[in-house]
Amino acid sequence: MNKAVGGVIGGVIVFAVILGVILSLNPDSDVAEVEDTLDKEILPIDVPEIEEKLNEIEEIANSTEYEILEREWQTSGPFQIDRKEYAIGEKIFIRIGGLQYLEKGQIAVMMPLNATHQKVYLTIPFDESKKSAFNYYLEPQLSATRDICSVNDLIGKWTLVFRGTEYQNLYFKIIDKVVPGTNVEPVC
Numbered sequence: 001m002n003k004a005v006g007g008v009i010g011g012v013i014v015f016a017v018i019l020g021v022i023l024s025l026n027p028d029s030d031v032a033e034v035e036d037t038l039d040k041e042i043l044p045i046d047v048p049e050i051e052e053k054l055n056e057i058e059e060i061a062n063s064t065e066y067e068i069l070e071r072e073w074q075t076s077g078p079f080q081i082d083r084k085e086y087a088i089g090e091k092i093f094i095r096i097g098g099l100q101y102l103e104k105g106q107i108a109v110m111m112p113l114n115a116t117h118q119k120v121y122l123t124i125p126f127d128e129s130k131k132s133a134f135n136y137y138l139e140p141q142l143s144a145t146r147d148i149c150s151v152n153d154l155i156g157k158w159t160l161v162f163r164g165t166e167y168q169n170l171y172f173k174i175i176d177k178v179v180p181g182t183n184v185e186p187v188c
Helices: 002-025 031-036 046-061
Strands: 074-076 079-081 085-088 090-099 104-112 118-127 133-138 155-162 170-178
Touching: 046 133, 046 155, 079 170, 118 133, 118 155
Parallel strands: 085 170
Antiparallel strands: 074 079, 079 090, 090 133, 104 118, 104 155, 155 170
């Protein structure tokens, strides 16, 4: 039995060696084609639509002085936001981590109405029994249904209120700068 297994293994090895020698001597192998294509230079193809879009993007980049601000985390209990100021069209990163056992409530995102009053823009529920940590991205936008008609409605001091908890509010401002490519045309 051992001799039969040894014979089969020996036969497979001899066959593999012979196959390897035959393939290495064959000049029409796929390996030669791959090596030839590696030495060729890839030439760019001019497509007018792509050139036009690249020029448009470059023009937008040159016409704006938008610069991404450094992150400066603000924290209130298990809640964090990544900046104190945001440009119009920038995403607000909210990080929730380390909720207490069975802690639940809502994050009320309050937008400015005027210098003294705010209204609810959005509520984000949280419930430790379902998820003890998660991230949320928020991008305040113009909306006719929410009566946010122009960028002037977005600019100002915003507040995150943590309903159902004793945590302090977090504040941020949306300033009069626009992320390139953001639609700022009035919607109402």
